Amino acid sequence: MTAFVALMAHERETQALGAIAGRLGWDQETMMPPGAAAQRGEEMAAIEGVLHARHTDPRIADWLAAALAPDAAGAANLRLIRRRFDRASRVPAALAAEIARVTSLAQGVWARARQAEDVAAFLPTLAHVTRLRREEGAALAQGGDPYDALVDGFEPGMTSAALGGMLGALRPRLVALRERLRAAPPAPALQGDFPEAGQLEMARRVAAAFGYDLARGRIDKAVHPFSSGGGNDVRITTRTNPDDPFNCIYSTIHEVGHAAYEQAVDQAYLFTPVGSGVSMGVHESQSRIYENQLGRSRAFTGWLYGQMRAVFGDFGIADADTFYRVVNRVDDNPIRTEADEVQYNLHILMRFDLEQALMRGDLAVAELESAWNDRFLADFGFAVTCPSRGVLQDVHWPVGLFGYFPTYALGNVYAGCLHAALRRAVPELDADLAQGDTSGATGWLRDNLQRHGGLQTPRDTVARAIGAMPDEAPLLDYVEAKFADIYPL
């Protein structure tokens, strides 16, 4: 048996065990009885221990030294295995274990602090988590920038400098657009009561419209919408809020974007590192283009309006044009996950700056809340009213996910590029979307991006699909044109 064959056989089992750990996480959020939490923590620790031991198995170094890749997918797999082995080997086992333990407990501390609107109760834990991640970043960076090393964990090859350039360029035009829209007459808002059964029916309809294959997936309810799994078992969750059916509908389309990407990766790559979405940023580009550029388009909302009338009856919106403006309403909302296409990236830019300051020691944990509130007022023009709608709103920092937020904005930038290329490639797109037919769009994404999985770097994956290096201009052009139409001067 050659070194390559031995390595890939080992990797195949590792991937299968990783899939099991992922499925267990899904179970925890959807099916697990409440009394099982402590027991489940011990189970998760056991499987994570098995995975860590496999990721750092010393035989991997020997196999990698001797392995010859038979083809491009093999070469990409060697590259990805080497990358994971190097990263896992740099972090001392004791530090990795402490991070796992502390971040697992931190989630509960954060949830209670958020519930009680008590930032101070959470600060000691946040300080601990921040210090551990800084240590981890330093161990990973080996003399380089610790924050960049964390970013690289979510978006291989990306740096804070490159992100800063790309995302920083979004800021002036988005702020200018936002100011203009705040001065315009507000768009109409949705009112009424939308029963859960109808919302779940809408979730199934939009999932089907976007080509989510339920023979290889399923939809359940959970506190937070997410997508989980790979290959032929990719599951999504959704949630319902009686006042706001759009939350259910658009979070479903968003998660279908993630799930469709995983379902579309070439089956020949199953149980290998190449067989998954290539990065968080590229993943987010798929969820975002499904949700926004397609799902919130004038054409698709025309179809959606008819579907909602079929399910809910008359819900007080007179026509499809008004419905389109309701769906894309821009208002003062401090919650990132509920933000419109204009303001969403401003939320991310703020978090990106604050987390870099935290990681680099330029901002003390004790000063985070006031820094957040000051920056929020400056960027959004209104004040944060309480921590749960401010600095305590997101789970990311509590569980130590520093370097994760910027991939959301990067995903939006990539979605802007992909959308421009898609419009060129599929000129009849709006006519199809108006019938609820997304197959032209999703087929183009599948053929040009999704099926390749991790064959190339994240940036090259997007570049291959659009035929150029990605930049922020198409996203800005799209947002400005769209909202100038919705909010005419």
Added chain:
Amino acid sequence: MTAFVALMAHERETQALGAIAGRLGWDQETMMPPGAAAQRGEEMAAIEGVLHARHTDPRIADWLAAALAPDAAGAANLRLIRRRFDRASRVPAALAAEIARVTSLAQGVWARARQAEDVAAFLPTLAHVTRLRREEGAALAQGGDPYDALVDGFEPGMTSAALGGMLGALRPRLVALRERLRAAPPAPALQGDFPEAGQLEMARRVAAAFGYDLARGRIDKAVHPFSSGGGNDVRITTRTNPDDPFNCIYSTIHEVGHAAYEQAVDQAYLFTPVGSGVSMGVHESQSRIYENQLGRSRAFTGWLYGQMRAVFGDFGIADADTFYRVVNRVDDNPIRTEADEVQYNLHILMRFDLEQALMRGDLAVAELESAWNDRFLADFGFAVTCPSRGVLQDVHWPVGLFGYFPTYALGNVYAGCLHAALRRAVPELDADLAQGDTSGATGWLRDNLQRHGGLQTPRDTVARAIGAMPDEAPLLDYVEAKFADIYPL
């Protein structure tokens, strides 16, 4: 760190990983999308490989040689770990892997053969499975009896000779009773249509009545009812048949018996070998006493009749006495899982004899169907009409579970003993059951048997609860008295 502490730390992780494999099995039967089957097979193989490597880790022999148990639970854990290590080490890894592979595929072959009523299509696979299990039994027995070695895997310490004595003694009195009942006027049968929602509501009501803790469990639908998990995460499944609500109700009570046992084991034993039900036979004693001696009692069916009228309205049964006779109706039914209390053990005795003949080479696989049909006619007085209602009805042999069937009858014998002791200990039992209150019975079982988990051998576990060595007389006395009352001469 002492050898005992090191061994138990290793074992704790092994138990947690075993729990994960069990949860994955549950997912497969309840939640998994159909397209994920092949992928899941690879995941199951990966976790089973991890477990097998841990079960046979050579360090276990060293730890066992040096370990000193600090208490009775520690001593029991050492005994159980040694037993598993010895058994796992005796079976060559290649044989274990081939058994896993062949039995996994055999289930599909059997399902298709059963669907097509085509015994011949299944014979080559059955011959292969039988040969592999015979080899495994020989490896385990090390010169002893291979079939006994397989029985010992399900019921530690039990032999075919001991089972033959105990179960063989059931036969004359059960056959005599059965003959008498066949000659009696038949009991009334249930008729009508019972909607699924009502059946699932009944499942929740009986589960609550029998003390199933849904904060540490859940009920889902599956093709076959089963119980899965341990400690604070024990889940059951049920199924519905529009013609036959008793299938749903009594399979739920049965699985609640299994689940309640696991939920009741002392929490101090969690993630150790002592922390689970001690054997298949003792487990079945709990499911059977819940289902039959309690659930099909005159007192409890009085309460159940009122519940069913509340859920389904008038369903054509005039009074509680008639309802009791309907629930306990004895008729000609070739299906084991639908058998009444009189005939169930006759099904088991037949399988016990046939599987011993198969394993010992006294019966060729090619002759199994005719041997089955002959024996069935002789024992039950009517002929098998088709293989799916005959030799192909059960999944056990197809997946190689030789030695498993007799634990069902053993469980019934144990349930008979426990019921007699319970009646002595809780004289007001019928008054409670008539109110749907099982707490006196389930509390007695919990305190006297369930909480001890695997602290003692299976037989000693029952003996401790009843204050004597178990035998078959109480079961026979109970069945004869019950059915003499239902079918008076």
